Amino acid sequence: MHEFQCRKHCGACCIAPSIKHPFFGMPHGKPAGVMCSNLDKNSMQCTIWNTSHYPNVCKQFAPDIDICGKNRDQALEIISTLELDTIPSSSSKTKNK
Ligand code: SF4
Ligand code: SF4
Numbered sequence: 001m002h003e004f005q006c007r008k009h010c011g012a013c014c015i016a017p018s019i020k021h022p023f024f025g026m027p028h029g030k031p032a033g034v035m036c037s038n039l040d041k042n043s044m045q046c047t048i049w050n051t052s053h054y055p056n057v058c059k060q061f062a063p064d065i066d067i068c069g070k071n072r073d074q075a076l077e078i079i080s081t082l083e084l085d086t087i088p089s090s091s092s093k094t095k096n097k
Pocket of ligand 1: 005006007010011012013014062063064067068075
């Protein structure tokens, strides 16, 4: 088993998912597909990592090949799909089977 390392200049997990609870810089939470205001647009790195403002929800997220994919586009796609699949009480969710 090898440990997956977060890719540089990705930031997909700070864009694709929604974060329901308010946190520093995002007083209304973060809608899916919206770049977190704490993400540096040039470096695609979190500007509040390792500070007291860093939210628990982000602390709990660990890079994983199944989520991060092989590149940024894959990560955005996978996380967006997971996002849709995990919306609570989404009765309009379409099923292919
Ligand atoms: S999606 Fe994965 S590789 Fe990309 S920034 Fe997030 S943890 Fe890192
Ligand atoms: S607080 Fe940092 S790690 Fe969390 S979503 Fe925003 S930029 Fe990403």
